[in-house]
Every structure is written in C-alpha cells, then in structure tokens.
Amino acid sequence: MAAARTTIIKNTNLETIVKIEGSSADTAATITLTDLTASTQALVVGGTPTVNITKIISTGLLTAGVTVTRNSVVVMACAPENAPIINLTQDGISDTVQNTQNIVVTLAGAASVTYLVLRKVSGWATKVETVVFGPFDDQSVVGS
Numbered sequence: 001m002a003a004a005r006t007t008i009i010k011n012t013n014l015e016t017i018v019k020i021e022g023s024s025a026d027t028a029a030t031i032t033l034t035d036l037t038a039s040t041q042a043l044v045v046g047g048t049p050t051v052n053i054t055k056i057i058s059t060g061l062l063t064a065g066v067t068v069t070r071n072s073v074v075v076m077a078c079a080p081e082n083a084p085i086i087n088l089t090q091d092g093i094s095d096t097v098q099n100t101q102n103i104v105v106t107l108a109g110a111a112s113v114t115y116l117v118l119r120k121v122s123g124w125a126t127k128v129e130t131v132v133f134g135p136f137d138d139q140s141v142v143g144s
Contacts, residue, residue: 020105057115
C-alpha cells in the first residue's frame with residue numbers, strides 16, 4: 001500500500017497550501033510541520049513550529065471520505081462527494097487546536113482530492129532582512 005500523494009502547491013514564509021490525493025487503497029498522509037520550511041526560512045533553534053489550519057477544500061467520487069487529525073484530535077471529517085469547503089478566515093478565525101502537532105489526512109472509500117491552506121504562526125525565522133545591511137553583516141545568516 002502506498003501513502004496518499006501529497007504535493008506542496010504554494011510555500012511562503014506565512015502560508016503553505018498542500019494537496020492530498022488518493023483513496024482507501026492508500027495509507028494516511030502525514031504532513032510534518034518541519035517540512036513546511038520555505039526556501040526563504042530557517043527553523044528557529046529550540047523553537048516549535050506552529051501552524052494553524054485556515055481552509056480545507058475537498059472533492060471526490062461517491063463513497064469517498066476524508067478525515068484530518070492532529071495528535072488524534074479530529075479537525076475535520078467529511079464526505080468529499082459533497083465538495084465541502086471550510087473557510088475559517090472568512091469568519092476571522094483559524095483552527096489552533098493541537099497546532100504544534102503534525103497533520104494526518106486519512107482517506108476512505110473512492111478517490112478524493114483535498115487542499116489544506118496552512119498559516120505559519122511561529123517556529124521559523126526569515127532569511128530576508130528588511131533593513132539595509134552594513135559592511136559587517138553576513139546576509140546569508142538568519143537574523144543578521
């Protein structure tokens with residue numbers, strides 16, 4: 001059995017969009033928070049990556065099922081055949097429950113596709129300085 005396929009569609013300092021596709025023939029997909037580091041970021045030494053879920057979009061064939069969990073706590077369970085969209089940001093909120101835990105997406109039944117929109121809250125430092133560098137600053141070092 002292969003794992004459900006995950007693809008990072010977008011990955012910036014603040015937001016990551018992950019696509020998960022597959023069916024019950026696939027094992028659950030695990031989204032490891034440390035893997036969400038963008039090319040312009042570095043993990044903070046001793047820090048804890050913290051990521052909120054801001055939107056979930058899912059679609060699938062009849063009898064498909066998708067469950068999103070963090071540390072065994074259910075974030076969403078749905079029938080993708082109904083094409084549910086949970087857009088928390090339109091209501092000014094995001095899901096912060098277990099937001100330091102990896103995200104597990106379990107698929108059931110027929111084929112489905114799910115998109116997770118994630119907001120990075122803390123645990124990373126940007127490699128880009130917004131101030132003018134002096135002659136002694138090392139521009140390749142985070143926080144220089």
